[in-house]
Amino acid sequence: EPTPVSSLAPSPAPSAPTATTPQVRIIQPMNLRSGPGTHYPIVATAQPGETFPIMGVNAKGDWWQIERAGELLWVYAPFVEAENATGVPVVEAPPTPTPAPPTPTPAGNGGLAPAPAPVGTVVVYETTVRLPTYPFARYQSDARNEVYNWPYKRFDRERFLQEKPQPTEQEYRLLVLENAYLKVTILPELGGRIWQAIHKPSGANMFYQNPVVKPSPWGPAEQLGWLALGGMEWNLPVVEHGYDWGVPWGRIPLQHSKELASVTVFTPQDGRFLNASITVSLYAGAGSFIVEPTITNVSDRPLDFAYWHTAMLAPGPGNKPSGATQFILPGSQMTVHSTGDPRLPGPGEPFSWPVHQGVDFSLLGNWDQWLGFFERPAAHGPFVAVYDHDADAGVVRVYPADVARGSKVFGLGWRNAIGSDNFTDDGSAYVELHGGLAPTFDDLYHLPPGGAVTWREVWYPVQAIGGVTYADEVAALHVQPAEGGLRIGLYPTRPMNGTLILAADVQEVDRVPVKASPAQPFNHLAPIAEVQGPVDIRLTDRAGRTLFSYIYSGPLSR
Template sequence: MRIDATCGSVFRAWRIRPLLLWATLLTLAWSLLGCAPGLSAPAVLNQAETIAREDARRPLPQHDSSAPIVTVEVRAATPIYPGDPVTIVVRAISQEPVDAYRLAIDDADTGWRAVKRLPGGLLSFEWTAGEPGSYVLIGQARTTAGAVGEGRRLLTVEPPDSSSSQSGQPGSRPDPTAQDTVIFYASSVTLPTYPFAEYQSQAVDPAYRWPYRRFDRDRFWQQAPQPSPQTYQLLILENRYLQVLILPELGGRIWQVLHKPSGNRMFYQNNVVKPSPWGPPQQLGWLALGGLEWNLPVIEHGYDWGTPWDYRALQESDTVASVTVATPRDGRLLHASITVTLRAGSASLEVAPTITNLSPDELQFDYWQTAMLAPGTGNRPSPDLHFVLPGQLMTVHSTANPDLTGPTLLFTWPHYKGRDLSRLGNWREYLGFFEYPAAHGPFTAVYDPWYDAGAVRIYPPEIMRGSKVFGLGWENALGSDLFTDDDSAYVELHGGLAPSFFEQARLAGGASISWQEQWYPVVDLGDLTTANANLALHLARTADAFQVGLYPTRPLNGVINLLADGVPVARRAVVASPEAPFQGVLPVDGAILPQVQQWQLQVEDQQGQRWISYEMSDPS
């Protein structure tokens, strides 16, 4: 069967079942007429979607391969029910020009569609969800030289009564449509899960009285067990701009933050629970599930990345809701408690950890947070992903790159030996490094211009003195089959109490340490230059102007001022919000550009409150 996609038209693809065959043919004929309406605005991504497992051992495509890297993006309300609209986008990363795309939904196939006939050069569809069940989505891209790349995704349509809400009523959940509302509710997600518990044995780290489970990696790979569906509890905080998903049974992690206006995801999201060969050497089996995880009391992801954490949810009011996750009080000497708070009218998430030494004696320990990131909708970074670190000197932790032999090699940032190492596509192999001699702060960020999306972390560097970056590489990247069953990938931003893995934090007996961070997704900036708790800024200079992009974490109505050596030279009114970021131009007299020693950009609201002030000598 074929399904038409001429001119990016809307189509409806149903599984071929006897009762639906006639409806399918009518829908196909309607689509072939080319009179379908345009695509709807992106919606919140489906969190119950899982990854097709037919290619369980497929290696990560290489950047220098002739075949394009293909992603199949799904945008829909969560969860998906029969009759719901679902937007499906097929796109590709390729060194060679892509001349055609193709999409199959089970037995329905578009055939090849020329890029020149597709609006925006991408294959975009609206599909009406069929009856409950799993649907295999296969996207393909073909280059002008004939090389074909493929990406797969398994989409699940739930029965109408399968969802749950805070009230316990099936098929419904609160709808925070008002700007002054935030809600908490509970749901669940079903993920293909490898039986890794069958390959674990009990162990204890005596230094911290910390119980953990040791993974028998060799036996797991020899027996090659297959995954089966398992349902996990999902805790959800939601307001007008963000949907925050927490998995208490899998390390209490923030699994995902969805930017609702765009449908973008901030974190990498592994839709299969699969043990990797990484983790603490004495434990192994780390689950690269994605999101933001809490790692203690040892380095390399700690011990409790995949265990149940205690939790408590608190709906303080219509404007504030939070979830606190915590390690069990079972005799271990350290205790971690992390409170995740979402406020109404804000596109920023508050994260407030507290680490307590329950013993009478001083303890040396490790605490790191690991954020696995793939901002946008493709669930893998592009080669243009850009790391934004304020520091100028880094030190290697680990790498396979011969130009950065380490560990502890110092290198300049962002340029080293003629390469811009802030760009992922310039990495040949995997690389991990720390800001040196400690975290610069007060922010770190990543931005992927290909998806026009990013993520920002705001933190206190006087407390969180460690800042680490890790990536799988690009040309010779670590294979995604090590941790998932598709070709998805990620980069990592770490934050720690100690400056690096080569040092430890100290805490006196009975003492605690607490701090607060902010995390938020960013969209529609083009790139990212700097950020604070109020907004993310992109600034680029041309021959006679400055290009400015602003993404505020709450609505802004104010003014942009540009100063040259302290003298105002340009001014522009600005209205922006998390739903509608600002991009504009500030013209300047080209004759004065070479004479200016210091530029300053200021953003203020109508009450005169300064939202950001950024100084630069050469922002181009």
Template structure:
């Protein structure tokens, strides 16, 4: 009996140990990118996550940051106010703000998109006028003859997420930022084409290069105009966890270091509604290299994945130069056009357009901000950039009342407008890097919502001023949670000062009563001073008051 009892005790112990092991979860390894290409050593860097517009041009290599692939818990907006499809205006006085997570979430995932079978009809070639720069061209005749139809295909997707933003990146389709979802509204502010479909647009040379994928998001046009050569290429990537808990993705073309190459750093801090884009263009050659750089944002703010008639282009200039148009009531290509109003027609409003139009800020980019805002959707997107370095700014839309057929780029009727940012003022000019040179600069991008429009913006906030009939409506959208004082200097009255506690999910909105003698238009000054005493936002300019 004692021997049997001993056997039974051993069996019981083994069963208990097995149960305990089954109850303990097995850790899931963090996703690691399956990218076999190593980033060129001169491209890696540890970047400062704060917004900056200080450009540099250097021939010195930068240090290599050690990548990590830790996946942190997905953030949740934990404001006491529930995030809905419309933002909650913040009146004067304290309002609860969102609680930031400690780290930006990151994962390598995948997305399934209907994809046309272009891959079997492209071949690699080299462009001799650019030092045999590599690209792929499409055999259009054979492709069209095949009666191509889309089929489901999986694509890698890099996801970056904090309390306010969810960014997704397609590294194998041009390294583009495919989506930017503003979590307080739940809407993607970029256009995201639901199908991967070659168009008949793109670089004019060499023959067969014009099969651009109008896939949407924010793409990197290099080394020529009209979207460049890299929009369909697989880009390499690294990821770096930053000391403040933010995440940086380093995207890079695979032509380096033997050819000139591009690195684009995408930085998402843990507690802001903005993300940072830092391009680096490197020339490893012993001779100068001429190129063009035009990043292109395809935008459709709001829920519809297509622009509406109330979409407004935010271009702080008084003149543009027409690049191309089919609207014969507008100036011809290469000619100047007043902006925003041309011959009584407000061209900043998309609903006033007939056919397509592309136009550059003239004589060069200015104002250090540009964007779009759909007043019907009450959402938009802004780009803050150093116009003294990134001197090109361009808009494009397919038109409105007689617009281009969306079947040229998609299968569901969805659409977009474009904002291009370049190093030089127009498509005709070439930027030259010296032997061993590098040019880099920093831009801040962010969704904006709930304020009715944009009068001025910097990396800290966007401001909207609009007359109401009874007074002046001032709306202040901060890109992070803020506490401080907003001061408005208005003509004919004492400065109005408001205590503000606000965040991107709760913009501050105040209507200011104006004296009867207030003029229809006057100079307004707006300053936001943080509780620390630092002035983080300051603007002065003419505004409509009535």
């Protein structure tokens, strides 16, 4: 049984590896770190062909401790070749370093491993990106919300408009989670936001991506200057995007194994009464990513606060939603938050969904001016979706409605939309999906002293299935009446090889083999026009186990 030994023990005198010495062989450029994890600093690099004696392994078995020039360093095990490594001792990891605030890095990868082209694995790495940036910090001043002891930056929009500054390129650190299907990027210096989720088979980013960092007229009334930069941001402790959308968040990237990588971003540890940490995880072979927020009351008093995350979306390749963009939300009523459309009631009032007074408000092209609304009386779950039928692409959010009780949609409008020049310089646009702890912006979430709340959501892009009727973590399903039967579209979040079975009145009416993946969705015309009653749609694996099921009660043919 291996016995843990201290990683701080003196290193033995250097010796050349022999045929029986445990050793690693470097097969690609690698970072050597002071501890077993990407949150430890890089001490040196190693090049292909170099070999080093193995001195130990961490408790999880995914990092080797090696000796280099008399110094004990660590290298990530899945990316090197190990020889004669049976029985090496388990070594205690050195103390975890305290994460430092993000600072600008030089252009390029700054000595880090180059971006991979992973197949069958997942990696986390770091690079930089240059973005045209308006000098918004020049127009900010320090302020504080005393209720939460929360510092924030107040924006002087009037002076900004008078002086009309121009953007200049600025470099930002970019953290990347990447597997065969998705490339998820995170900007820690701009609110720790997810910036992109690129569906690699199509090249489309499921999020809106503003090409310029430009302060807008929006945000909390006492702050303003919100950056409509795109991606997904974390909004607390107040509504209307919170305070920390444009400041540096701490970050901890972790390569857990070759099957799992994550990035955790967290609010500054500066005495504020609430702490927030968001872990974004990506598995190998997955076409979806996981978002896990945790909010903690670190004060000695109970707190009522707001938490929402906001996803700015423009599915497909155009970076702008079309009039055929559809919002798919369960429920028959919504609550108006705000709108400029005279066909709808005022703030706080209900309206029928999706059709209100003969207008289908689930389609963006039927909107006049801006509209924001909540599911009524609270989020229904287990999913919401946005699908642009012109682009044949969309976005799915799967979440626990018993915890995340807020579900909100916002759009700039269509015929008389809010002008894009308020937040960008190229005419691009977006719609928003919000998820929150409380049902509406008028409600707050309560945490006692020392209390915390955490939950897990799954997000993913959807492509080439014609729409979304139902979704869960396994797949998104679209069902549409067609000539001769039902047209079925299935987008799985992982590669699958199974069988699609349709049954009505307990009788099987269609069975077809399914081989699909996030790169190759499944589409099928089920010839069941003469069937009566609801249709049970099931996807099973090769062992006959049900992976996904949905009961369709709509029309069976067109």
